Amino acid sequence: MNLVLHTYWRSTAAWRVRTLLGLKGLAWDAVPHDLRTNAQQAPGYLARNPQGLVPALEVDGAVLTQSLAIIEYLEERFPDPAVLPADPLERAHVRAFALAIACDTHPVQNLRVLNMLRARGLDQAAVDGWAREVIEGGLAACARLIDGRTGRFCFGDAITLADIVLIPQLANARRFGARTDFPRLEAIETNALAHPAFAAALPAAQVDADPA
Numbered sequence: 001m002n003l004v005l006h007t008y009w010r011s012t013a014a015w016r017v018r019t020l021l022g023l024k025g026l027a028w029d030a031v032p033h034d035l036r037t038n039a040q041q042a043p044g045y046l047a048r049n050p051q052g053l054v055p056a057l058e059v060d061g062a063v064l065t066q067s068l069a070i071i072e073y074l075e076e077r078f079p080d081p082a083v084l085p086a087d088p089l090e091r092a093h094v095r096a097f098a099l100a101i102a103c104d105t106h107p108v109q110n111l112r113v114l115n116m117l118r119a120r121g122l123d124q125a126a127v128d129g130w131a132r133e134v135i136e137g138g139l140a141a142c143a144r145l146i147d148g149r150t151g152r153f154c155f156g157d158a159i160t161l162a163d164i165v166l167i168p169q170l171a172n173a174r175r176f177g178a179r180t181d182f183p184r185l186e187a188i189e190t191n192a193l194a195h196p197a198f199a200a201a202l203p204a205a206q207v208d209a210d211p212a
């Protein structure tokens, strides 16, 4: 199976897929697109992903888009180790946590939305304030969603989709100066980053990492 990930080192959505690929032990090649130069809007990439967003995953030539759809596809093809619980109720809880970030938090503060705010006259401080408010609201809700649960990860001692989505969003929070002092979320982050798949998915570990 030939896997090619269209990615960007700092993209939190691509980061989710990188983590999943590592957890499943799947080898992949990276095709980076520099979001700072709008490379995701190049015609060659738009032909693969008309949304002009990373990630996209090529699987033996077929192109998959949307990080959660990609993850669910790989989960179905490579069920072991599972990142969705076997119990349908738990599975729904895990998906709800992941969607709270992937649908209701990250899209409201992603690059194109912040660019639209700038284009409508908001200055950088106001744009950053917007991102902070959105992220803090999302993380606070996520902390409440797992309130009372125990274990090393969001939903017990097994890594799930919830952890895969949470870790990049915490990094995004720091990038915008949003609060991350949710003790259980931070403890989960520490536990996750001790796992090689999470460590390998970090932005700084990517071929296109360019912190300058």
Ligand SMILES: N[C@@H](CCC(=O)N[C@@H](CS)C(=O)NCC(=O)O)C(=O)O
Residues within 6 Å of the ligand: 010, 011, 012, 013, 014, 035, 040, 052, 053, 054, 055, 065, 066, 067, 068, 102, 107, 110, 111, 112, 113
């Ligand atoms: N819902 C999409 C979100 C993808 C997304 O927003 N990607 C960002 C990087 S994290 C992007 O490509 N931004 C470029 C832009 O906004 O133009 C997914 O989960 O794959």
